[in-house]
Amino acid sequence: MSSCSELLLWSKEHARGANAHVFAWSGQLTPLQQKASEELLASVRQNKSHLLRAVCGAGKTELLFPSIFASLQAGKRVCVAAPRTDVILELFPRFQKVFPKTTIHALYGGAPDQEGFADLVLATTHQLYRFEKAFDVVFVDEADAFPYYADETLQQAVIKAAKQHAAIHYVTATPTKSLKTTNQSILSRRYHGHDLPVPRFASLYGYARKLKKGSVPYKLQQWIEEKTTNNIPFLVFLPTIEMLESFPGHLPRVHAEHPKRKEIVMQLREKKIPGLLTTTILERGITIENVHVAVVGAEQKIFTSSALIQISGRVGRSFQYPAGDIVFFHHGISYEMDNAKAAIEGWNKS
Template sequence: MKPSLFQTFNCARCNKVCTYCRHCIRMGRVSSCSQLLLWDKQHARGANVHVFAWSGQFTAPQQKASEELLSSVEQNQSHLVHAVCGAGKTELLFPAIFASLQAGKRVCVAAPRTDVILELFPRFQKVFPNTAIHALYGSAPDQHGFAELVLATTHQLYRFEQAFDVVFVDEADAFPYHADETLQKAVTKAAKQNAAIHYVTATPTESLKTTNRSILTRRYHGHDLPVPRFDSLWGYARQLNKGKIPHKLQKWINEKIDSKTPFLIFLPTIEVLENFPGDLPRVHAEHPDRKELVLQLREKKIPGLLTTTILERGVTIENVHVAIVGAEQPIFTSSALIQISGRVGRSAQYPNGDIVFFHHGISREMDKAQDAIEGWNRS
């Protein structure tokens, strides 16, 4: 840990000079005099008779991947499900989770982003109606009792030690998890000793490419992935700073509104987001109404949303079209661009849709993202 992250202060609780680390301050300050309690007896076990209430059907590639994952879970061997956005990654977990619950094991599904947990929670409640499930994220409501299945942001796993028999990490390449060694250690600490960690993502880093791996290059509905198109938007930053929406972007927005097509516009910074002209709703990581606004877009109560990369993953909106403004900016890595593109065409009823990279010069990351998507469509 970096020494610069440690801070001393005069502590009113112990009347001494205490030290705390600022790295995890959002989880609440833990100082050197804080008491941390660990359960050293036998862990609790759920008493529910679990029900598997999923009536969907796997395609042949999905069935193969699901069986491979189940085999790895039963053998306690780490497994990676590497599947394109919209391939049905979440559904692939269901059989392995159900088998683990039936065996009396406690299961955790972790993800770096709150939005992913908010999307997963109601889906898991429907699939496992007799299972005690908790969803843990910042500002989550209190949930009591013993949870046999826990859905949690990776930050919340700081609170656990050797608590889970089976752990899945969804979107394991997402910020901040992939860049934060302490979060990775938190996940490992939360698992029982020697328990394998299993990963699920469309854009794995090299470190995630474990020995056991299932690869899905097609979406569940069999249609090609929508390929992003590049469209120049010269001087967009200067125009936005003057309070003007570039003509080409305004035309794109008007077309979506006129056709009643829901849309997302991704912007590179919170500053650009907040200063964007007009009255379109907007969300970012600290927005208090983020969940409600996404729901309103899904229900077509609002025409579209301005957003940062906070919505690049874990959000499914039927027939949504997407524009990225400033796609050449460093924040838009190839993995981020692929994930954002993956919001489009997820529904079998609407397998196509517009994904446009508005740019002030084409970046290498833009080319990499487009090449990867075209490569999956050829496979």
């Protein structure tokens, strides 16, 4: 999209899909998930805005399925939006399996052309600039993620894409204070019932200077070697692209503008690489079985408490591997680090 792109508006009756929708999900919700899912469905049917606040790994996506299916059966057009491309890439194949007879389009920067009229659209929030009064039901996943929460034009794009008076529903583990809805559901446990892994703090004084000189700090090197030796996939989060690109060694690395980000993440998922270095671009929307995580420079401003909670939420997501190591390497403990740890411990007590 650019300022010189031509946009055409359809003023007649809205198009409707001709698909007979099928719900092909055979999974089973936990009692807590079932309660939250029914509350969301009630709000969708009443056209009242709803906030689904669920811890990372609670199975938020599965909770949307009944509401989406009910909307599709009622002849409504549905949009699931998220600020990050990685979230859309992860959701698309899952939704294709669950709704095999539904025409689904996935819209993100660089997405291929897709044919037909989509009853269900998965899109980054940037892509919603394309639409006006197009959707009967809108879900915004990871509604607190950058850049959506900080960009009023993106928030307006979501509102503009929804039909007049259509409710917008939000899904996130870490809602901002400005996120206000009519109804709310809280899901405080992961689907497998185990506690959230609690981050541990480890000092790594002078890490920026050492990395700049081409040397990996000893504690961090030990951590990487231990995961590699034990064949445990890992993510190392770094605060800047500069630090990412100058990191010594040959570990794969990704950031927001990396042309092969999707392929490298897939290599980690398929265990073709031991681990990778990343910026906060992978703080959410990515699930790797048994992944362990290190944050380098956790005290830096880029790592807000919500970012650290989301990063911690990458660990222990699978039923087979409900635990794992999440370490905040730091040059001094920040309030954001303390707040993130306290929030996670609070969820485990609730």
